[in-house]
Amino acid sequence: MTxxxxxxxxxxxxxxxxxxxxxxxxxxxAALNRQPDKHADALAGLTQINMFFENSTRTQASFEIAGKRxxxxxxxxxxxxxxxxxxxxxxxxxxxxxAMHPDLLVVRHPHSGAxxxxxxxxxxxxxxxxxxxxxxxxxxxxxxxxxxxxxxRLHRLSIAICGDIAHSRVARSNIMLLGKMENRIRLIGPxxxxxxxxxxxxxxxYDNMAEGLxxxxxVMMLRLQKERMDGGFIPSEREYYHRFGLDAEKxxxxxxDAIVMHPGPMNRGVxxxxxxxxxxxxxxxxxxxxxxxxVRMAAMDLLARNLRMTGEGAA
Amino acid sequence: MSRxxxxxxxxxxxxxxxxxxxxxxxxxxxxxxVMTGQIxxxxxxxxxxxxxxxxxxxxxxxxxxxxEPGERHKESYRSAGLAAAAGGVxxxxxxxxxxxxxxxxxxxxxxTRRANEAAPVNVLPMAALTKERAGREMTEIGFxxxxxxxxxxxxxxxxxxxxxxxxxxxxxxSLGALVIAHPQDPGLxxxxxxxxxxxxSLRGLPAVSPMAERMALDRDLxxxxxxxxxxxADQITCAxxxxxxxxxxxxxLDVTAGTSIHHLTLNALDVADYRTFFKIKxxxxxxxxxxxxxxxxxxxxxxxxxxxxxxxxxxxxxxxFEEAASGAVALETLLPAAMxxxxxxxxxLPALWRAMSLNPARRxxxxxxxxxxxxxxxxxxxxxxAPFLMDRATLRSKSRNTPFDGARMQGRVLSTWVGGTCVYxxx
Numbered sequence: 001m002t003x004x005x006x007x008x009x010x011x012x013x014x015x016x017x018x019x020x021x022x023x024x025x026x027x028x029x030a031a032l033n034r035q036p037d038k039h040a041d042a043l044a045g046l047t048q049i050n051m052f053f054e055n056s057t058r059t060q061a062s063f064e065i066a067g068k069r070x071x072x073x074x075x076x077x078x079x080x081x082x083x084x085x086x087x088x089x090x091x092x093x094x095x096x097x098x099a100m101h102p103d104l105l106v107v108r109h110p111h112s113g114a115x116x117x118x119x120x121x122x123x124x125x126x127x128x129x130x131x132x133x134x135x136x137x138x139x140x141x142x143x144x145x146x147x148x149x150x151x152x153r154l155h156r157l158s159i160a161i162c163g164d165i166a167h168s169r170v171a172r173s174n175i176m177l178l179g180k181m182e183n184r185i186r187l188i189g190p191x192x193x194x195x196x197x198x199x200x201x202x203x204x205x206y207d208n209m210a211e212g213l214x215x216x217x218x219v220m221m222l223r224l225q226k227e228r229m230d231g232g233f234i235p236s237e238r239e240y241y242h243r244f245g246l247d248a249e250k251x252x253x254x255x256x257d258a259i260v261m262h263p264g265p266m267n268r269g270v271x272x273x274x275x276x277x278x279x280x281x282x283x284x285x286x287x288x289x290x291x292x293x294x295v296r297m298a299a300m301d302l303l304a305r306n307l308r309m310t311g312e313g314a315a
Numbered sequence: 316m317s318r319x320x321x322x323x324x325x326x327x328x329x330x331x332x333x334x335x336x337x338x339x340x341x342x343x344x345x346x347x348x349v350m351t352g353q354i355x356x357x358x359x360x361x362x363x364x365x366x367x368x369x370x371x372x373x374x375x376x377x378x379x380x381x382x383e384p385g386e387r388h389k390e391s392y393r394s395a396g397l398a399a400a401a402g403g404v405x406x407x408x409x410x411x412x413x414x415x416x417x418x419x420x421x422x423x424x425x426x427t428r429r430a431n432e433a434a435p436v437n438v439l440p441m442a443a444l445t446k447e448r449a450g451r452e453m454t455e456i457g458f459x460x461x462x463x464x465x466x467x468x469x470x471x472x473x474x475x476x477x478x479x480x481x482x483x484x485x486x487x488x489s490l491g492a493l494v495i496a497h498p499q500d501p502g503l504x505x506x507x508x509x510x511x512x513x514x515x516s517l518r519g520l521p522a523v524s525p526m527a528e529r530m531a532l533d534r535d536l537x538x539x540x541x542x543x544x545x546x547x548a549d550q551i552t553c554a555x556x557x558x559x560x561x562x563x564x565x566x567x568l569d570v571t572a573g574t575s576i577h578h579l580t581l582n583a584l585d586v587a588d589y590r591t592f593f594k595i596k597x598x599x600x601x602x603x604x605x606x607x608x609x610x611x612x613x614x615x616x617x618x619x620x621x622x623x624x625x626x627x628x629x630x631x632x633x634x635x636f637e638e639a640a641s642g643a644v645a646l647e648t649l650l651p652a653a654m655x656x657x658x659x660x661x662x663x664l665p666a667l668w669r670a671m672s673l674n675p676a677r678r679x680x681x682x683x684x685x686x687x688x689x690x691x692x693x694x695x696x697x698x699x700x701a702p703f704l705m706d707r708a709t710l711r712s713k714s715r716n717t718p719f720d721g722a723r724m725q726g727r728v729l730s731t732w733v734g735g736t737c738v739y740x741x742x
Contacts, residue, residue: 012517091633111635112519113589132637133519169519196522197513 003302007126010135011176026298042301043072046103053079053109066296098122125303140173142295162188163222166195188212192233213253220261247273318360327371329668341692344735373405373693375675378621385414390626396434398711400739402647403695403728406437412470418443420462435738441466450474453483468495484544495547498531510598525553536563548572554607573619591632591639609661620670622649626714654726692735701727
């Protein structure tokens with residue numbers, strides 16, 4: 001079982017076997033997390049710093065719990081409030097933290113590539129918790145684990161990703177991961193929310209939900225990121241919901257046992273019908289949150305093993 | 316009378332479109348004669364045996380940013396002048412996008428004085444087209460011309476108000492002034508850090524379609540047709556803009572166009588893992604566009620190749636890609652980078668020298684850029700084959716933001732001459 005990476009910056013650098021390795025380990029942690037005693041010691045003695053340059057409740061909490069369950073000393077830094085306001089650059093901040101000898105640095109940043117930049121300047125393991133519109137690897141991995149557990153496999157599935165693809169790092173990481181695992185990917189959304197060059201991604205593109213959802217096994221909804229809109233991508237929320245919001249009628253075009261996913265937080269009544277989101281027979285949204293902790297435990301465990309092997313980091 | 320003879324050289328003559336072995340005789344800083352064949356050494360004066368290396372007119376670089384006034388720590392006239400000399404650039408046409416902008420005769424006089432004191436090469440300044448480059452009121456074009464401005468441009472800022480721009484063009488025409496514009500639709504390109512396409516989408520970078528360039532060029536050419544002004548597009552970088560340019564020239568409009576050496580030698584994929592030294596304006600295009608532009612240089616549709624030398628300090632580049640400043644230094648890499656085009660068979664040597672020397676000089680009404688009797692002895696001796704590994708630490712610019720750091724290059728300047736005086740000799 002090998003995972004020859006120093007950082008987890010994106011799905012792009014991972015090979016299919018490495019993804020499987022990580023998901024297998026995450027499965028074990030998912031079992032552990034259902035025990036009354038949830039403690040393991042894979043990260044004992046290590047220091048984990050969560051640096052979030054962009055607001056996050058769920059992802060940060062998930063990384064924090066994952067670290068604590070594995071015995072790491074976890075510190076959260078809300079970066080908007082601190083140094084950036086004082087004019088300190090990202091690299092200075094990184095170097096300052098680096099001097100405190102963290103072993104794992106979990107970073108979210110509003111600009112694409114910022115986490116890669118930071119990873120070049122520190123000598124600990126860096127986990128990308130989302131950079132701009134680029135990647136959000138642990139989200140794609142937790143989605144993959146959820147699909148694998150619900151469907152029994154992670155290949156030869158027909159998977160629809162719906163909504164704001166253009167601004168979504170979740171979509172990019174998922175397209176890469178699910179493509180590497182040899183699934184059929186469909187993207188559904190208004191053309192204004194599709195990235196340029198999408199025809200070269202090896203995916204099928206639809207602007208109609210009924211057609212796009214035809215017989216798919218997995219329906220992955222994306223949050224309509226209102227704060228990312230420069231304005232004018234869609235005419236109105238209600239027209240968007242009418243044409244692209246997932247409800248029972250639109251879902252009826254999918255396979256009868258299709259599962260419904262959403263990375264959260266949901267805009268009920270904008271991209272997804274509230275009742276459908278709560279339907280335990282179709283929605284695996286709560287499972288995604290649960291798998292999030294397990295996947296992050298597995299990712300940090302694998303990176304920590306490499307750290308200990310190379311003797312770098314806090315040593 | 317001071318005499319100087321360059322013997323036994325391969326002469327690159329952009330006017331005759333030929334490369335031939337011969338000699339250039341210089342008298343009092345001016346080319347006295349150009350002869351082909353083996354010429355015996357003259358009895359008096361200094362003799363340079365070029366040993367069958369190449370001799371060409373010095374480069375005339377249209378669009379160099381020197382950061383005086385305002386940001387002298389990024390580039391001064393002294394450092395830019397030394398970089399130019401080492402790069403074979405004998406005339407720098409400087410940009411007015413300084414802080415403050417060069418938009419008044421007083422600022423222009425300061426700049427000219429600084430340039431003459433500090434730079435070993437010719438420096439001719441451009442001035443802003445509108446005050447503070449804000450696109451609202453035109454500058455004192457007449458006074459600025461009297462003070463030595465050779466062209467008028469707001470650099471990478473587009474005059475969005477077509478009424479303001481058309482009046483400025485009309486006024487400039489009455490004085491015979493050249494207006495240089497940056498064709499880029501400001502709405503479509505707002506916030507863009509890359510050219511739209513698969514690569515930018517994968518990297519999650521805000522991007523602009525090359526169509527923004529064609530749209531703005533179409534607009535500008537309509538206004539040129541309306542006003543009859545003398546117009547130059549600073550950088551044409553995509554295939555889609557070429558038909559409009561070709562039409563405008565065929566219709567007899569007084570239009571020329573340039574491009575940057577980086578757009579001719581690099582493409583969008585070179586950004587790779589968010590390398591900010593490759594962030595330039597407009598952003599690097601795809602390979603098809605690069606080849607189309609190189610072809611247009613070779614055919615003469617695109618008239619000018621510029622370095623678009625834009626110094627940025629480390630702090631402005633050590634940032635996430637979207638936040639990092641645009642621009643690259645290129646005075647010293649212009650010639651070796653251009654040799655890539657020759658070595659790969661895309662552009663001939665005389666065509667390169669038309670674009671880097673003869674055409675920009677002609678467009679600005681300068682006498683230089685030629686290997687002809689009576690022209691100033693602004694010359695460069697170079698070896699187009701000499702290989703080297705580019706190390707940015709060796710650059711003479713105060714800022715060293717070159718995308719060619721670590722690149723294998725071919726083509727070295729051996730000596731540079733301005734008015735018959737040696738301003739650089741390869742150690």
